[in-house]
Amino acid sequence: MKQALKLILSTLFGACIGFGAVMFCIVMFTGTSVSDFLEKMGNVQIVTLLLSCVLSMVCLILAVFVQIILHEAGHLVFGLATGYRFVSFRVGNITLIKDKGRFRFKRFSISGTGGQCLLSPPDRPYRQMPYFWYNAGGVLMNLLTAIIALILWVAFPKMPLALHLFLLFSFISGFFLALMNGIPMKAAGITNDAYNLIFMRKDPESRKYLAQQLSINAALMTGTRLKDMPEAWFPNDEITDYGNTFQVSAKAACGSLHIDRGEFKAAEKIFKELMQHEKEIAGLFVKEISCELLFLELVGDMAANEVEELYTDKLKGYVLRYKNVMSSKQRLLCALALYWENQPEKAKEIYGKVLRNRDRYLQQGEVAADLEIMEKMLREAGVEP
Template structure:
């Protein structure tokens, strides 16, 4: 990598204990308020629950509450992503894709299509093309908080119905209470800045962008590049300057990390493996501070470059540990991981047949891949690997 090669970064240490305390205090306050408001209704429910001996109540006693809460949580995940979509459209963004777990809806050639895709550690994602910059600015707060706002509105409505509609009887009042609590849990876990499973939440991203102009630029570039790639543009056809961070930028900030990984993909798409290695190796001093999701991505690409290069088996074994294997298994819909496994079987295990099986998986997956520009790059690299087998 060029401008980032000699960056000397000393990220501020995160006070994890303090963040945990703040989260628990805020959660406790909100929980106390909710408990105070709902106490009479919960008491009434428990009285009914403990005295009723019919079959439904026996089932409910064991599974019902957890099932209702779980279903409510899933519904609120959908509402959360819908919130990003609605508030994004309101502020000038355009629709690219909408994903819940691996079920993905994309806009392709003017038509809405269903595909499968997932990112380990995320339950859903709404990708949108941001509006053009105006004086270097774009709306990012409402778009990021759109999901939290939607969950909060729906949860408050549910609580108000329980409180105000006196005629509402069991089990409808219980369903609404648990549904609203599930929504408030999502509000807390996305509205308070934190990393969940190593993935920054919405509030964390907003706070990062408020504090760091380069991170704000990075978020915009991510949305723009993902949008263009989804429409079929190859990353190699974009200006390399797009992915250059300013001197001294914090590589450990997830929004900046993503931009450098895009620069890596630019070199990879141009088959400039030396520059790609220089780029990915710039992360090595900061790997312990990079969020786990990106750390796994970085190590996957370091492993890939070694496989197609010197193929030092000790180096590969050190990288290919239990955590990385688990991550690769979870990322079964991501073409880059299939490409990595193809190289591993072909060059590490010297098993051409197994490598070609992964190649066929790549070809099939690429046909329905939601990010067309990325699929074209992965097919090109996979064909190059096939020629070398």
């Protein structure tokens, strides 16, 4: 979604640059001065042009934002209609969740996405799990609303300019987002809706992994830790395709389960196996795996060369970017402060901040595990939490 927004906005920006280039060429190669050019255009025309550009920009941004919401709403509506249950609905970094029967807003974000609708799967065998409408819902909603916007734009040409522009951009952005998600493709290793749909049709096993991931996510939201979830949700199957995000995610979940249990060697073995296929795995997974390997190195052998190799400026930026929405990043920062920087008070401060703000985190099961791990680290280092 973010890529779509960037492409649309860059197109409009390019149009503005093009206008500036035309003006520059006229001034440079026709002997016309800037003042003459502006005079010929007329001050009123220039003001009108500038206001039109600003209005167009505002309408475009609003239309794209609305279409992103509608895309995720499509997943929600079609998912609920086929037996899924509501878990969360995110636009940007604002996430709506259902917590103990009440709806609440929290902050969360995932690199490369403008929104996300997560549901828990229906209680049925994975081979019978409905997957088409849940995956296709976003594309269908974008197409439907784009067609409606076009019909209204054509049928009512004399409507206010702002509304006229909004409908036009709603059609363009809706159709564009439908194409972006309706044509099977990968972006930085992340698959889109159409790719997932086709993949699950060809490979029923991938439906199992999707159902398990959705179930794990829903349980984490409600405060259940990984170690307290059913063992069947963590199949330690051999990966046959490291480009398959479903298989990689399921394997990474097993590694996270071992960390929650305190089985750090077993977790390290899994994450190192995944890292051996770094070039095949989606970039987002590589960053998450790198974070966990760095943590495991810090609490384990803490070989200086390994820590320095893992803790690059790029990874540091990633950790700092997500530290306020993912408690696992605070756990890593706590280990860095305690073992690498030799600053126990800083580590204690990080733990205290997470403890005070624990309700703000999206995945309550994860934050409960991370708090316990940090507390144990501090106590073993002789620091009272």
